[in-house]
Amino acid sequence: MSLDLVYLDHAATTPMRPEAVQAMLPFLTEVFANPSGSHRFARQARQCIDEARDVVADVIGCKPGEVIFTGCGTESDNSAITGIIRRRGGVAVCSAAEHHAVLNCVEHAGGRVVAVDSNGAIDLRALEAVLDAEVSSVSVMAVNNEIGTVTDLVAVSRLVRKLAPRAVLHTDAVQAVCWIDLRTLWPLVDTMALSAHKFGGPKGVGILIVREGITFEPTVLGGGQERDRRSGTHNVGGIVATAEALRLTDLARKDEVQRINVLRTALIAGISRIEGAQRTVSSEVSVPGIVHFCLQGIESESLLYLLDEAMVCASAASACASGAMEPSHVLAAMGISSELTAGALRLSMGHTTTHSDVTRAISAITDATDRIRSVQNRRSL
């Protein structure tokens, strides 16, 4: 990454931690064996995966046998939801602000999509209304990827256990890893999805934690390498690097939360000074790393282009296959007007973010909005 670049798109992906890169390298060169083989060389690779699995289990607070390595966070979500519905039948439920990796599975299964409140968190009364004995899968994200809102999983879990006792409670915790101790979340749910590249690991590795005793139909069939719950030759280097990144993220979390909190306060103060800037959710309900604003009268596509010119990487909402920005389903579900959502801006911070990044971003965003408004004012004269 160029030194000049201000990277405030950690929620999209994080730079790999150097230690994770180092951990990965031997598997791209000398340690190339297929861990499913029967020779000593294979056993060496197998041991590395087993050790990585222990590390992951320790960070989650689960058993090693409950850890399944997948190809990405999306696959983890798909396996947890589609896999449960295929095995058990019944009805799938999720919140309207879920990532598409969850939402599309639930909609595909003809499930129930639950409204969210003005913070984008699942509306507990609405959830209560759709839970019944038919429900076999409930998915509620731990942290929203667009706006950073933290879900009260304690309350969700209590409701689900009471009203839908046969349901498997899944959480997409992809955006939680850097900010929330996963040991506090795991006891509340039955399955949990993580994605390595959101916490300094490589792309192409996901993790699905499945509580012992819960079975599901695998979505990737073949050699059954992950104890018949997921097939495909192990991405050994990727898995090892993932475990290292997760271990370091867990170790650093407490300090990072404090450090990024300070940066968030500065970032919010700076952006709030821009005319028409409206904070989407407050700091009380969101993780420190994700700051979301809607800028009235500004089009995100224009703003992001000008920020890009100023070497600032940020984002608005998710993009479709063509690369075009899609209107945010999260902001729409929160009831925010399309006029405001057109000016959505997500700034997301992580382990490489510095105070200088924040200062430069504030000045670039201020300049860009000034420029857009001055052209618009000239045009309307």
Add this chain to the structure above:
Amino acid sequence: MKVLVAMSGGVDSSVAAALLLEQGHEVVGVTMRLWGGESDTGCCSVSDVDDARRVAQQVGIDHLVFNFTEDFQRAVVDPYINDHAIGITPNPCIECNRHLKFDRLHERALVLGFDAVATGHHARVVYEDDVYRLVRGHDMAKDQSYVVHMLDQQQLSRTLFPVGEMTKTVVREHAARLNMRTASKPDSQDVCFITTAKDNDGRGGRVSFIGRRIPLNEAVVVDETGVELGSVESVELVTLGQRRGVAGGGGTKRFVVDIDVPGRRVVVGPENLLLTDFELVSGVVWSDQPHTGMARVQCSAHGEPRSAVLSLDESGRTVVAWTEPQRRISPGQSAVFYDAEDRYVLGGGLVVRSAVSMTTH
């Protein structure tokens, strides 16, 4: 100059981007995502966006995608459907140029600090006699001045058509030389948001697209004396001058000479009933100053321009008085006025249903 080049994923705009770079401009490519529904090139035309992006990478420029689907729906698709419901045959490509490429995109380019917007149209902008003229493309067979006729002086001053001086063959050769994947890509022919794939009921194309959005009504077909000849399935899809699919065998060629959508009635008759001495054109955008007097007038994308005298009526519409009777033009189609030498665009607008629907020829 800093130029934003609209790249559709076709060969013309690919070469346009390369030429601008060769001319020393600072160039950024953009593909507008216009249609969010199904298309022949995959959902939201992703394969066209892929082509545009790959070409941009090859020539070494940045490539952006702007999502203008809402604007496209509002300014192009909705009017296209609504016009059919009232018996008007619109040209969606022209409306897209008017509202998207040369309005929305121009506005965006201005905000982003670009000096000009370029496209791959075969037309030329020439500054002469203190005005910007929209001149026909060098390759007369591919000339597209008709579909970009709505540019005024302000827009023309910020528009570039880099391939306008080239023939299509030269454009393709240039693309092949640069090893562009779009070099031999066929020209787009059809309305981009209408697929050719057939529905379950066997309907396809325009019939299916419009039929899924508005009710299509059967109509009686009569001859010019009112004798009933048969029926057509969808009066909304019948076009003036159409021959195919309208009843009436026998020895004489019959054409649709009148369509009454609310009355569910289509009149067919011999060709001379299609002829008219004049057309009325509304919503005219003049390239520079309004023009009256002799002109050449073109009424379809590759139609033959005909001589006419232009004048204004009391409500500001342009009257096109043909020097020789011409076939009537479907309401909703664009009439584009060129100078008497047929070199550059004077202006153009939409043909309106004339007060006299049946002429006496």
